[in-house]
Amino acid sequence: MPRLHSLGLHSLVAGIATLGALTVLPMHPHPSGSTDRVTPGAVRIEAVSRVSITLYDDRGVIRRVPREYEVPIAEGSGFTVTPEGAVVTATSVVKSERDPRVYAANRVFAEHFKVKIPADHRRHRLDDPDLNARLQRCYPPVGDDSICEATVTTEVKVFPHTTTASEGLPARILHTGGTPASTAVLQITEGAEDGTLPTVPLAAKLGDKVESVDFMTLPARPSASKPPLLTAVHLDPPGSGTFRKSEAKKIDKALAKAGDGTAVIDDYKSEIVGFVIGGGDDPVILTPAEDIHKALVAADVTPRRGRVDGVYEIALASYHTKNYTNAIPVLQQVLKLRNDHAVAADHLRVAQSKAGTAEDTGASGARPSAPPS
Numbered sequence: 001m002p003r004l005h006s007l008g009l010h011s012l013v014a015g016i017a018t019l020g021a022l023t024v025l026p027m028h029p030h031p032s033g034s035t036d037r038v039t040p041g042a043v044r045i046e047a048v049s050r051v052s053i054t055l056y057d058d059r060g061v062i063r064r065v066p067r068e069y070e071v072p073i074a075e076g077s078g079f080t081v082t083p084e085g086a087v088v089t090a091t092s093v094v095k096s097e098r099d100p101r102v103y104a105a106n107r108v109f110a111e112h113f114k115v116k117i118p119a120d121h122r123r124h125r126l127d128d129p130d131l132n133a134r135l136q137r138c139y140p141p142v143g144d145d146s147i148c149e150a151t152v153t154t155e156v157k158v159f160p161h162t163t164t165a166s167e168g169l170p171a172r173i174l175h176t177g178g179t180p181a182s183t184a185v186l187q188i189t190e191g192a193e194d195g196t197l198p199t200v201p202l203a204a205k206l207g208d209k210v211e212s213v214d215f216m217t218l219p220a221r222p223s224a225s226k227p228p229l230l231t232a233v234h235l236d237p238p239g240s241g242t243f244r245k246s247e248a249k250k251i252d253k254a255l256a257k258a259g260d261g262t263a264v265i266d267d268y269k270s271e272i273v274g275f276v277i278g279g280g281d282d283p284v285i286l287t288p289a290e291d292i293h294k295a296l297v298a299a300d301v302t303p304r305r306g307r308v309d310g311v312y313e314i315a316l317a318s319y320h321t322k323n324y325t326n327a328i329p330v331l332q333q334v335l336k337l338r339n340d341h342a343v344a345a346d347h348l349r350v351a352q353s354k355a356g357t358a359e360d361t362g363a364s365g366a367r368p369s370a371p372p373s
Contacts, residue, residue: 024265031236034270035214037048037270038200038216038265040200040344041081041197041256043078043160043218044076044078044218044222045075045159046075046157047156048070049073049154049157051068051070051101052068053066053068053148067107073095074093074096075259076235076258079263079272080200081304082197082304083186085171085188085197086187086294087171087187088202089184090183090261091340094184095173095176097180098121098196100121101152105150106124113131129289150160154172157169159218160198160222162342163342164340165221169192171188171189174279174301181285183287184261197338198341201271202272205291206239206289209238212232212234212266214264215230215255215264216230217257222342227342229254232248242286255278255279260275261277275287300350308341310335311330312344315333315334315347318330319364323360323361324363325355325360325362326362327351332349
């Protein structure tokens with residue numbers, strides 16, 4: 001059975017006076033595969049480049065042609081590592097290897113000069129010598145004879161796993177790496193000031209015995225009806241960065257719509273041991289927890305769990321032993337602290353439906369469950 005790494009959660013909860021006279025059970029091991037320790041901290045991430053470009057038409061009187069374009073970078077998954085909204089994902093989710101200024105040059109040139117140029121990130125050539133020369137001078141980088149100037153800003157939105165769909169929370173990029181699989185660290189800039197975002201338990205390292213894991217994917221913006229999806233896969237050999245070849249199709253299917261940054265959960269300890277990118281025609285690359293911690297240090301972020309996590313862990317201690325009577329008031333307390341905590345809300349619904357039945361280990365004189373109608 002896995003050990004529960006409480007990370008000082010008893011002291012966190014002891015300081016919350018509003019718990020009142022609730023019965024608090026001691027921490028205990030959670031069942032293997034209890035991914036509900038992790039799923040509250042799942043997030044969806046969407047990133048775009050906004051390009052402001054001005055084309056200078058120097059035929060006769062110079063004309064300025066300003067345009068703005070939104071260029072998608074990527075969509076992917078990630079997870080929250082501080083209650084104030086520090087988020088981990090893959091660099092490929094927030095940093096494109098393609099130059100959005102090339103895309104903008106193609107668009108503005110085609111629109112202004114009424115020529116056919118694909119709206120893509122490739123540099124094209126035109127049959128007309130004069131127009132082709134001008135098009136080449138529109139592409140970056142800017143030189144003395146350039147006829148286009150562009151500025152690029154990156155906008156990132158984070159969608160936490162909550163009971164209601166949201167428009168996303170804005171975030172700034174604190175750190176990225178040199179490869180698509182490197183760790184990116186983000187900071188939510190609005191909407192996390194109260195420090196109540198659920199976080200994930202992050203392992204110190206991948207570990208050489210980790211074999212059975214779960215991918216936690218968010219192929220769409222999360223809500224009560226669109227929770228994270230979990231796919232059980234295996235590392236082969238244990239503790240490595242490779243997965244069983246026999247599970248390749250299952251892995252590709254899980255990653256196809258999720259995007260990069262998919263969290264990898266150790267099924268034994270119920271904590272995150274890394275994330276993956278790739279799938280399909282691209283190799284699946286695992287970035288281990290050790291590398292995540294190095295990136296967090298570079299971003300000056302210390303991962304930690306919050307008071308909401310503390311109360312929630314105590315609720316799980318009852319819920320996982322089917323002590324539904326005791327779990328109900330603690331889950332209600334989680335929702336008082338964070339009323340859109342999706343997993344706590346779902347567990348509360350289940351606990352209330354089973355409290356006092358034969359399934360409830362905490363009920364005195366539990367009555368049998370009603371037979372199916």
